[in-house]
Amino acid sequence: MPSILSVPVRALGTVDSFGMLFSQYSSNFKTLDDILAVIGLIFVGRIALSAVWNICVGIRSMFWSRLWKKNFEKRYGGKWAVVTGCTDGIGKAYCHELAKDGLNIVLISRSMDKLNAVAEELKSQHGVETEVVQANFVEGETLYPRIDKHLQGKEISVLINNVGVMISHPKYYDEVTDFEMWSHINVNMASMAVMTKLILPGMLKKNKGAIVNIASIAATGPIPLLGIYAASKAFVEFLSLSMNSEYYWGHRGITIQTVTPAYVSTNMTSFSKWTHTPNPATPTPA
Numbered sequence: 193m194p195s196i197l198s199v200p201v202r203a204l205g206t207v208d209s210f211g212m213l214f215s216q217y218s219s220n221f222k223t224l225d226d227i228l229a230v231i232g233l234i235f236v237g238r239i240a241l242s243a244v245w246n247i248c249v250g251i252r253s254m255f256w257s258r259l260w261k262k263n264f265e266k267r268y269g270g271k272w273a274v275v276t277g278c279t280d281g282i283g284k285a286y287c288h289e290l291a292k293d294g295l296n297i298v299l300i301s302r303s304m305d306k307l308n309a310v311a312e313e314l315k316s317q318h319g320v321e322t323e324v325v326q327a328n329f330v331e332g333e334t335l336y337p338r339i340d341k342h343l344q345g346k347e348i349s350v351l352i353n354n355v356g357v358m359i360s361h362p363k364y365y366d367e368v369t370d371f372e373m374w375s376h377i378n379v380n381m382a383s384m385a386v387m388t389k390l391i392l393p394g395m396l397k398k399n400k401g402a403i404v405n406i407a408s409i410a411a412t413g414p415i416p417l418l419g420i421y422a423a424s425k426a427f428v429e430f431l432s433l434s435m436n437s438e439y440y441w442g443h444r445g446i447t448i449q450t451v452t453p454a455y456v457s458t459n460m461t462s463f464s465k466w467t468h469t470p471n472p473a474t475p476t477p478a
Contacts, residue, residue, distance in 0.1 A: 262293050264402070265293075265349060268349035268400050269347065269349055270346070270348050270349030270350075270400075273297050273348065274300065274350070274352065275290070276301070276355035277355030278310060279299070279303060279306035281456065282406060282453070284310060287299065291314045291320045297311075297320060298325060298342060300325045311324050323342060329355055329378055329379045329382075336390065339387075339390070343391065348394055350403075351387060353383065353403065354406045355379055356379060358418075359376075362418055372420070373420060376423075376424045377424070381424050391403070395445075395446050396444060405428050405429075407425045408421075409453065410422040432448055436450070
């Protein structure tokens, strides 16, 4: 009989012990809940503030900035702008916007016929001076002394590093040709680094200037079948952001902007009608 009664007594003791344990630590659990709630609010608040900030930047860039003349010459300290990859797409659109504000344009691209056509457009529509430089950035290092000669003696306020290439269609990396690989290195990466190196010292002398580097939404992460392109644009974004910290936030007077567009209806996206046909998700450069 005693052995039979001992079972429920021990069971009751176990239940009581658990209840006491729970009551002892429940206040701690509530404290942990509060801490996690605060962390969650901070995280959600950060996302919300980031979204609001990006919307405000978009409104300022796309709408508000169109309401008045920018006066780039006074703001950035020079009468000339330099645009690479300027005969089509985004680069050509930048040329017209800069010329509309009164800046003379140094046009750098590989096709002399297209260079002359764009130069004539800018002169006739905006009344500015132009200088054309025929340059194929695939050539690499040997190209830049010739470009530098055209830049001497000019007060340059704005540099647009726009020139770029992309493989003809998505493909596995082993299918990427040596020419395509070196083109991405020399055109997408080296051109931005070297052109900035050529022009930045002149901007620093007057503590004024703006450099715009065209990266891509592809720079936000690895993209299978477009890996070489995504990697080259990640280089542009990271170097651009680093230089902005050095020269803008470092109070050197130089604005360095990184532009990361998604699909835009240009020759570069012509490999697919889905990425080339203008629509709300694929705008035109202008």
